[in-house]
Structures are given as C-alpha cells and as structure tokens.
Amino acid sequence: MAPAFWPFRGVRPSLDPAVSERLRHWKSLREYDPSRPAKAGRWVVVDVESSGLDAGRDALIAVGALAVVDGAIDLADSFEAVLRQDAPSSVENIEVHGIGGTEQTEGEAPDAALADFLAFVGKDPLVAFHAPFDSIMLKRAIDHHLGVAFKRPWLDLADIAPLAWPKYASRLEGLDAWLEQFAIPVAFRHRAIADCLATAQLMLRVLEEAPVIGAPTAGRLLGLSGASRWLT
Amino acid sequence: MSSRPPPPLLLAATMDVLRRHAPFNAMQQDALERLAGALKLRYFAREATILSPESGPINALFIIQRGAVKAEETSGVSLNNLAGTFTEGECFPVGALIARRPTRLRYTAASDTFLYVLDEGAFNQALESSAPFRAYCTKRLAALLELSTRGTREAYAGRAANELTMASPLRTALRRAPVTLPQGASVREVLELMKARRIGSVVLTNADGCPAGIFTQTDVLDRVALAGQSLDRPVEEVMTRNPTSLPASAALSEAAQLMARRGFRHLLVLEGEMLAGVISERDLFGLQRLSMQGLRKEIAQSGTVDALAFAAREVRGLGTAMLAQGVASEQITQFVSALNDAVTERALELAGRNHDMAAVGYCWMGLGSEGRNEQTLATDQDNAIIFPDPPAGEREALRAKLLAFADEVNRTLDACGFPLCKGNIMARNPQWCLALPEWLDRFDDWMRNADPEALLNATIFFDFRALHGDAALVDRLREFLLGKVKDRPAFLRQMAANALQVRPPLGLFGDIVVENDEGGTIDLKRQVSRPFVDCARILALSSGVAAVSTVERLRGAGPRIRMSEDDVATAIDAFQFVQMLRLRSQDSLERGLGTTEPNRIDPDTLNSLDRRILRETLRQARKLQNRVALDYQL
Numbered sequence: 001m002a003p004a005f006w007p008f009r010g011v012r013p014s015l016d017p018a019v020s021e022r023l024r025h026w027k028s029l030r031e032y033d034p035s036r037p038a039k040a041g042r043w044v045v046v047d048v049e050s051s052g053l054d055a056g057r058d059a060l061i062a063v064g065a066l067a068v069v070d071g072a073i074d075l076a077d078s079f080e081a082v083l084r085q086d087a088p089s090s091v092e093n094i095e096v097h098g099i100g101g102t103e104q105t106e107g108e109a110p111d112a113a114l115a116d117f118l119a120f121v122g123k124d125p126l127v128a129f130h131a132p133f134d135s136i137m138l139k140r141a142i143d144h145h146l147g148v149a150f151k152r153p154w155l156d157l158a159d160i161a162p163l164a165w166p167k168y169a170s171r172l173e174g175l176d177a178w179l180e181q182f183a184i185p186v187a188f189r190h191r192a193i194a195d196c197l198a199t200a201q202l203m204l205r206v207l208e209e210a211p212v213i214g215a216p217t218a219g220r221l222l223g224l225s226g227a228s229r230w231l232t
Numbered sequence: 233m234s235s236r237p238p239p240p241l242l243l244a245a246t247m248d249v250l251r252r253h254a255p256f257n258a259m260q261q262d263a264l265e266r267l268a269g270a271l272k273l274r275y276f277a278r279e280a281t282i283l284s285p286e287s288g289p290i291n292a293l294f295i296i297q298r299g300a301v302k303a304e305e306t307s308g309v310s311l312n313n314l315a316g317t318f319t320e321g322e323c324f325p326v327g328a329l330i331a332r333r334p335t336r337l338r339y340t341a342a343s344d345t346f347l348y349v350l351d352e353g354a355f356n357q358a359l360e361s362s363a364p365f366r367a368y369c370t371k372r373l374a375a376l377l378e379l380s381t382r383g384t385r386e387a388y389a390g391r392a393a394n395e396l397t398m399a400s401p402l403r404t405a406l407r408r409a410p411v412t413l414p415q416g417a418s419v420r421e422v423l424e425l426m427k428a429r430r431i432g433s434v435v436l437t438n439a440d441g442c443p444a445g446i447f448t449q450t451d452v453l454d455r456v457a458l459a460g461q462s463l464d465r466p467v468e469e470v471m472t473r474n475p476t477s478l479p480a481s482a483a484l485s486e487a488a489q490l491m492a493r494r495g496f497r498h499l500l501v502l503e504g505e506m507l508a509g510v511i512s513e514r515d516l517f518g519l520q521r522l523s524m525q526g527l528r529k530e531i532a533q534s535g536t537v538d539a540l541a542f543a544a545r546e547v548r549g550l551g552t553a554m555l556a557q558g559v560a561s562e563q564i565t566q567f568v569s570a571l572n573d574a575v576t577e578r579a580l581e582l583a584g585r586n587h588d589m590a591a592v593g594y595c596w597m598g599l600g601s602e603g604r605n606e607q608t609l610a611t612d613q614d615n616a617i618i619f620p621d622p623p624a625g626e627r628e629a630l631r632a633k634l635l636a637f638a639d640e641v642n643r644t645l646d647a648c649g650f651p652l653c654k655g656n657i658m659a660r661n662p663q664w665c666l667a668l669p670e671w672l673d674r675f676d677d678w679m680r681n682a683d684p685e686a687l688l689n690a691t692i693f694f695d696f697r698a699l700h701g702d703a704a705l706v707d708r709l710r711e712f713l714l715g716k717v718k719d720r721p722a723f724l725r726q727m728a729a730n731a732l733q734v735r736p737p738l739g740l741f742g743d744i745v746v747e748n749d750e751g752g753t754i755d756l757k758r759q760v761s762r763p764f765v766d767c768a769r770i771l772a773l774s775s776g777v778a779a780v781s782t783v784e785r786l787r788g789a790g791p792r793i794r795m796s797e798d799d800v801a802t803a804i805d806a807f808q809f810v811q812m813l814r815l816r817s818q819d820s821l822e823r824g825l826g827t828t829e830p831n832r833i834d835p836d837t838l839n840s841l842d843r844r845i846l847r848e849t850l851r852q853a854r855k856l857q858n859r860v861a862l863d864y865q866l
Binding site: 194 | 248275
C-alpha cells in the first residue's frame with residue numbers, strides 16, 4: 001500500500017527496486033553533445049503502436065527502437081517491447097498493427113519494459129516521422145508507469161525531409177510517400193520495429209544531406225525540426 | 233544493462249533480403265541468423281566513394297542491399313579485370329578482406345546505395361561456420377556454378393523424369409530394407425555399420441522407433457571430420473534432424489524434384505507410418521545410366537541406316553535428360569560425343585559393307601567441335617580422311633575409292649541428324665581426303681602463309697581427332713604440327729590477332745552489352761565460347777600440348793605457361809558454363825520454346841544468378857584474351 005506522502009518526486013513506491021535502480025542510472029547519464037557532427041554519434045529511431053490515434057487518451061501497446069551510430073544502422077543495437085494491456089484493443093486497431101489480443105494481454109510488465117527502453121535510449125536524441133505522436137504517447141506512458149518526466153529532444157523527419165529535398169516537398173506527404181520516393185522497403189508496415197528500420201534508412205539519407213542544409217551538428221539539425229522546439 | 237535479444241522481426245526481415253541471393257540462400261538457418269544479427273546498414277549517395285586503395289587494409293565485407301556499386305582500376309593498366317558493376321546481393325571486396333590488404337580498386341556508388349557491412353570478426357565466424365559461405369568467398373565462380381546447376385536440375389527435373397518413365401512409384405526403386413540405429417548410438421557405431429553394410433546413410437530412430445534423423449556419408453566430412461567431432465559423441469548431435477520423407481506411392485520424379493529443389497541427396501520413403509527405406513540421388517541416377525548403356529548397344533547393333541537414325545535421335549533425348557539432372561556440361565558433351573562417335577563408327581561400318589573397305593587402310597577424322605569433343609546438340613558435320621601414301625601411281629585410284637565410300641558415310645550421317653557441312657568440310661570433298669604427305673604439306677602451307685583462309689582452316693583442321701581406323705596416321709600428323717608450329721611465331725601471332733577480334737560483350741562497367749539489332753541478345757558461340765576455344769588452341773600449340781578439347785588444352789598448357797591452378801580451374805568453369813547455356817538454349821529451341829537462334833540468348837531471360845555467372849564468365853574470357861594479347865604483344 002502506498003503511503004499518503006512520498007518524498008521523492010517521480011519515483012513511486014510500487015516500483016520494483018531493480019527498476020528504480022535503473023531509473024536512477026538513466027537519470028545520471030550524460031547528456032548528448034549538441035555540438036557533435038550530425039553524422040557522428042548515436043541517434044535513436046523510435047516508433048510506437050497504440051490502441052488508437054488519440055495521443056492524449058489511447059494506450060501505448062508497443063515500442064520499437066533502432067540506433068543509427070556514426071552514420072550506420074546497427075541491427076544488433078535495437079529494441080522492441082509489447083506492453084501488457086488489461087484488455088486487448090479493438091479489432092480494427094489490431095488489424096492496423098497486427099499485435100493480437102493475446103500478445104497484448106500477455107505482453108511485458110510495462111514498468112520493466114519502459115525502464116529497459118530508457119536504458120536503451122540513454123540520453124541520445126530521438127528520431128521519428130511525425131514525432132509529436134510518438135513523443136506524447138511515450139511521455140504519458142513513462143510518466144504513468146515510472147513517474148518520470150520523459151522530456152527529450154526529438155528530430156521529426158516529417159519536418160526535415162521537405163527541408164532536405166525541397167523539390168519533393170509539395171508532392172510528398174506522409175512516411176509512405178517518402179519511403180516510396182526513395183524505394184525504401186518496409187517488411188511489415190505498422191510493426192513498430194519494421195517502421196523503425198524504414199525510418200532509419202530515411203535518416204541515413206538525411207544525415208548525408210545535413211551539412212548541405214546548414215545543419216552540420218546534431219544540435220543544429222534538431223533545431224531545424226520544428227517539433228524539437230516545443231517538445232523539449 | 234538490458235540484454236534483450238534483437239527483435240526477431242528485424243532479423244527475419246534482414247534474412248529475407250539476404251536469402252534472395254547466393255551464397256546466403258544456401259546457408260544454414262543458424263549461421264545466417266548470426267551473420268544477419270551482426271550487420272550494419274550504411275547509405276552511400278550516388279558517386280560517393282565507398283572504398284579505395286587509400287582506405288587501408290580492408291576489415292569489413294560489404295553486401296549490397298539495394299543499388300549498385302562500380303569498381304574501377306585506379307592505376308590505369310591492369311590484367312586482373314575484376315573491375316565491373318556489382319548489383320544487389322553481391323559482396324565485395326572478398327579477396328582484399330581475406331588477405332587483409334587494401335583493395336586495388338576504387339568502389340563508388342553507381343546509384344544511391346544501401347550496403348550491409350559485416351565486420352571482420354563476424355565475417356571470419358561465418359567463414360568458419362558455414363561451408364556454402366566459405367565456398368562462395370574462396371571459390372566464387374565454382375560456388376555460383378554449383379548453385380546454378382542445382383537450379384537447372386530443378387527446372388528440368390519434371391520433364392526429364394517423364395521421359396525416363398520415372399512416373400513409377402518410389403517403392404519400385406528401393407533396393408534394401410532401411411538400416412536404422414537408435415539416435416543415442418555413437419558416431420563410431422554408425423560409421424562402422426555404414427562400412428560393414430556398405431551403405432551411404434543410416435536412419436536414426438527415437439525412443440518410439442520413429443525416424444528422428446538421418447546421417448549420411450557427406451555428413452562425415454562436414455560435421456565430423458572437419459568439425460573435429462569426437463567419434464564417441466552420440467550421433468544425434470551431428471545428424472540431420474527431421475529428414476524429409478515421401479510416401480512410397482509417390483513418383484520417382486517427385487523425389488527427383490524434391491532433391492533438386494532442396495539440395496538433398498537422400499529422402500526417407502514411408503509405407504503408411506512405417507519407414508520403408510531410403511532413396512538416394514544415386515539411385516535415381518542409376519536408372520539413367522542403364523538407359524545410356526542400352527543406347528550404346530542399340531547403336532552398335534543397328535543394321536540399317538533407318539535404325540541408326542532412330543538411335544541417333546535418342547542420343548539427343550539423353551543429352552536433354554542429363555542436362556535436366558544438372559550433369560556438368562563437360563560430361564554431357566563427352567557423353568554425347570561418345571555416343572555420336574558410336575553413331576559415326578556404325579555409319580562407317582554400314583557403308584563399308586557396300587564399298588569393300590576391309591583391306592583399305594585409312595583413318596576417319598573428326599574436326600572442329602567434333603574433334604574437340606565439344607559437340608552441342610545441334611552440330612553439323614566436320615570430317616576428313618587421312619590415308620597412308622600408296623605406291624607411286626596408285627594414289628588417285630585409292631582416293632576415288634575412299635571418296636565414294638565417304639560420300640555414302642556423309643549421307644548416312646545426314647540422315648542421322650548431322651547436317652551436311654555448308655562449307656563442304658567433309659571427307660567426300662577431294663580437298664579433304666588426303667594422303668599423309670599431302671596433309672603434312674597442307675598444314676605446312678597454312679603455317680607458312682598465314683593468310684585469312686589458312687587461319688580459318690587452322691581453327692577447324694588443327695582440332696582434329698581420330699574417330700575410326702588407323703590412329704597412327706593421326707598421331708604422325710599431330711607430331712608434325714606440334715614440331716613445326718613452334719618455329720612459326722608469325723603464324724601463331726596471326727592466329728592470336730584473329731582470336732582477339734571478337735571481344736566478349738562486356739561493357740565499361742562490367743555490364744553485358746547486347747546486340748540490339750539482334751533483338752537484344754548476345755551470341756554465345758561467337759562472342760563467348762569462341763574466345764575460350766581460340767585462346768586455348770593458341771596456348772596449347774605454343775606450349776606443345778597435344779590435347780584437343782578446350783578443357784584439356786587449358787589443363788595441359790596452364791602449368792607450362794605459369795597460369796595458376798586457380799586461374800586454370802576458373803577459366804574451365806567459365807567455359808563449361810557457357811557450354812551449358814548453349815546446350816540449354818539449343819534444347820529449348822528444339823522444343824519450340826523461346827529462342828529462334830540456337831546460339832543466341834537474351835541475358836534478361838536468365839535468372840539473376842545465371843546472369844551474374846555469365847558476367848563472371850565474360851570477364852574470364854577477357855582475361856584469357858588479355859593473356860594471349862600479352863604473350864604476342866598485341
């Protein structure tokens with residue numbers, strides 16, 4: 001039973017000691033260096049699946065993440081978790097991401113899985129296409145299950161791609177259109193990790209363009225992403 | 233901290249991409265999984281440099297996920313001709329990585345390109361743990377050919393099977409009751425049983441007596457001897473688990489197809505739930521050999537031209553069937569040549585009866601492709617007669633007798649499906665029915681003059697072989713040729729210049745250049761096969777090698793001209809591949825499929841693997857030509 005008053009803001013009494021230990025460790029990690037060259041160092045491409053499209057209300061079902069390190073996708077440096085749900089999402093929703101009812105109700109304990117996710121991300125900047133959605137979903141879930149405020153810099157490729165390739169900007173909208181333009185295949189669209197792999201390939205291209213569009217450093221690149229301003 | 237395994241979907245998606253290409257499609261699941269898990273994915277924009285000699289010693293393998301990579305010489309002149317364009321699924325720079333040296337070529341992205349990067353550690357692990365991967369990296373062309381052969385076999389299996397009446401059920405082909413041991417038995421026990429019973433495989437059973445695995449002779453090498461496995465370990469550790477089975481009622485052709493498709497050599501045969509036996513690839517091939525011997529007998533016993541013509545038609549059928557079984561083209565052409573020789577010999581015997589030839593000494597010679605034993609399925613006649621010089625004044629009378637005889641033989645062979653030679657290079661032509669001294673003069677003349685006609689004749693007549701009669705005459709002629717040609721450098725140089733006139737259709741970037749006014753095709757005979765044949769002839773003649781077939785000439789000349797064993801083997805593989813393509817193309821022509829020209833092929837109709845091998849083959853042809861060019865300063 002939780003006491004009425006808990007002095008340590010953000011860390012809830014119900015947390016498993018191992019999870020708390022991991023959170024403390026995550027908090028102690030050094031922040032990434034915004035002055036590093038954009039192509040050097042680690043970016044974490046993230047994609048989430050949820051029970052619906054309302055980022056403020058729907059539940060987080062799965063998280064996928066894949067690292068881009070020094071301009072290369074490292075397939076081994078990857079993360080995927082399906083979070084345990086009390087009840088499965090709607091049939092229509094399952095048809096979108098393909099995570100079935102049983103897989104949802106038998107998923108991982110959300111607190112441990114999200115702590116693992118934080119450990120995976122570290123303090124490196126995040127990357128997504130339509131980042132606000134992923135960002136809000138994760139922030140709500142992490143706050144709810146871990147009591148941690150997940151305020152991180154996000155690079156939104158939906159903002160950056162039109163800057164990098166202005167000639168396509170008016171024509172291409174949405175991740176699918178950009179992937180098609182660059183002939184990037186997706187093994188299973190709307191499986192978080194498969195979307196990450198596709199998004200990460202778009203990111204490799206963005207990193208080649210970064211110096212050209214006036215963003216030679218990680219910080220400058222993040223600065224170009226409109227989303228990053230209000231998300232951090 | 234978090235030690236989660238990588239998401240399975242990510243691995244599966246990567247493996248799916250890899251499995252579309254050799255050698256990854258031949259790798260075991262676990263080895264491929266380890267390899268895929270270690271990959272990084274990099275992007276290179278068009279024209280970006282990926283590797284160059286300045287990059288230093290190579291410490292990673294690059295596998296093209298999508299896009300294309302151009303490899304170019306940086307130093308200008310080079311003879312090794314590895315330059316070219318690599319496409320999806322291809323790996324580079326294998327040689328430099330194995331040798332841990334800088335690459336000699338500059339690799340740039342020919343289009344926007346994504347590359348998988350496999351670091352040295354994981355590369356070495358794959359080399360150690362996967363035989364197909366190792367074979368691919370160390371013997372690139374040979375390994376690709378092996379895979380292609382399997383594909384050919386698969387594509388033809390169904391049809392050939394029918395022709396061989398392999399529609400009969402498997403149970404008719406089982407030769408013995410199954411030999412089994414419990415899976416707990418030691419490897420030693422299994423090997424001893426295999427030796428005692430002289431069998432190639434043992435089925436291992438579980439506690440319920442049901443088949444749980446199979447262990448075969450091939451496994452001894454791969455999984456026991458080379459893997460350094462102790463013979464005292466239980467066989468279940470090295471056996472193939474859950475071997476594939478077919479019901480005893482399934483057709484032999486089904487077994488052939490399954491073996492071809494999956495690359496198995498053994499299948500379990502079940503009668504209901506019970507193990508009825510094991511059928512091996514050898515069992516299926518055995519059926520084939522019988523019909524081959526039968527055919528030889530049929531030829532030797534045919535009493536009339538009609539009967540002989542019928543048997544000759546069956547020879548073609550056999551060629552097709554062997555093609556279907558993925559028999560190497562060298563063997564097919566040898567078998568077909570051997571049977572064609574038998575047909576010719578029988579034609580000579582039949583005609584001899586009408587011409588009272590018993591007391592006449594002569595030798596019938598095969599020329600050109602027949603002389604080289606490289607006949608494909610559609611071959612016209614190239615033959616000649618050599619006879620000992622008779623006493624003065626009798627030469628013309630003897631020639632007249634031989635010409636009448638030869639005319640009948642040529643017509644018989646025509647009836648047997650060997651069309652008369654359009655250039656009239658046949659024994660019935662007085663020009664090519666000559667006494668030994670006349671032949672010596674003729675050869676000497678050609679070598680002395682080296683005019684275009686002489687050079688053309690040399691390419692046909694210098695590939696001569698005794699087919700029937702007094703072979704000593706042919707030996708004398710060959711002795712003369714090899715003795716003389718060494719003193720005729722100008723002639724050899726002219727021949728070399730001729731051999732270089734047709735270059736393999738390889739573009740600047742290693743692409744295959746088709747002839748658009750020929751419907752986007754290339755000529756396999758003129759553009760691909762002939763450079764090998766011509767170069768081998770020159771190398772053999774100049775180094776005193778008596779062999780006549782292209783393969784034997786390369787094998788014989790290689791060591792004398794300090795060509796490395798690997799280079800010789802690769803050139804031979806390449807030549808045999810183009811011969812196989814020619815056989816395949818002629819075969820589909822006969823069956824009214826696709827092509828209309830027996831030797832023309834549209835590279836786009838090849839599968840990606842065969843197209844890659846063809847490109848490699850063209851490179852080999854160019855390499856051989858460059859060697860000859862260098863020898864003669866051309």
